[in-house]
Amino acid sequence: MNPFDDIPKINHWLDLENREKFSACIDLKQIKEPQPLKKVIAAYELSPKVYCGIASCHTAHHKGFLVELFDGSETIVGHCCGKKYFGRDFTVEKNRLTKLATDKQNYEIITRFIKNLSVHKNEFNNVFNENELNCGFKKLMLAVIDFNTVRTNISSQTFSNIGYDGEVFQLVRKSDKDIEIERVAGQGQLIETHQKHIIAKINHFNLLFQIDKFYQLKDYFSNLFIFFERHGRGFTSNQLKQYGKLVKDFDNKLYEMKILAKQGSNLLSKTNLEK
Structure with missing residues (x-):
């Protein structure tokens, strides 16, 4: 049973008119209460416009609220009229x-x-256990265990150096003439005797710095499934807010995990490293 079934859906004027205690026009002076409002029952947005149920108002509006008064009767007020006639009680409700x-x-x-x-x-x-994708995750996890070792291994395979941006390069010694020109121009400052020669760029290398995304995604799915398996259907308002948002993100998170895994698989592929 849905605990929120008592919030009525108002899509048409008849949804109001068919309510047993509804009145399209009420004189608030006839209600012998200092504050006549008892409850705001539901919100609505109707077209064509309807008229405020307060006898002294009758302002036409699209957006408004179905309200219950202390005498048990029900009527409607426009979204701008409510506070005017019911004050702070209306805002709270x-x-x-x-x-x-x-x-x-x-x-x-x-x-x-x-x-x-x-x-x-x-x-x-299906995403996590797919051979290609799972392989990508394993490569990512192993790579980040010791990032410097990975860089060293890649460098040894390519007989070059690799920067943190994935650029594969060799340090080539400058000519004596170029070194002398720079020394004179630099007025005695320290001169680099080698210059960087870019050979290639390894795609997705920056993924090594984003490995925390993998753990965040893994925790997201684990926590979501565990919570719903253990908790059933009784939720506090805070839990509804928290897990409602998590559920809304499910498809996007699943897609993000798939892309991350594919990139991880491609990162340390032979083709990528043989550049």
Whole structure:
């Protein structure tokens, strides 16, 4: 059962008119309460315009709220009229409803996700366990264990040096003439006797600096699945907000993991290093 089912959906004027206690026109003077507002029931946006249910107002509007008064009756007020006629009580109730509506939306998103939890786990496993992609992850993990060792190994394979940006280069000694010209121009300053000669550039080399993304993604999926497997369907408002956002990010995170894995697989491929 959806705990938010008591928030009615108002899509048409008839949704209001068919409510048992609804009145299209109410005189607030007839309600013997200092503050006549009891509850803001629901928000709506209707077309064509409807008229405010306060007898002294009747302003036409598209956006407004269905409200319950202390005498048990219901009517509607425009989104600008509510505070004018009900003061701070309206603001408090409107904020409560807004939060409740957000919780409802997150609850429905989470419920759909839990219903298809096994499908989503398979989607993740298909990406993570695919041979090519998993190989890419393993290469990334091994590479970052000792980044300097990786650079040394790559350099030994290419008989060159490699910079942190993935540029493969050799240091070539300058001619004596060029060194002398620079020495004179530099007025005795220290002169570099070698210059960098770029041979190639290794694609995706900067991925080594982004390995934390892999761990963040892995933790994201692990925490998401574990929470829903253990927790069931009872959620606090904070949990609805937190996990509603996480569920909304699922497809993007899955795509990000797939791209990262492919890049990792390509990074240390023979073709890439043989440049």
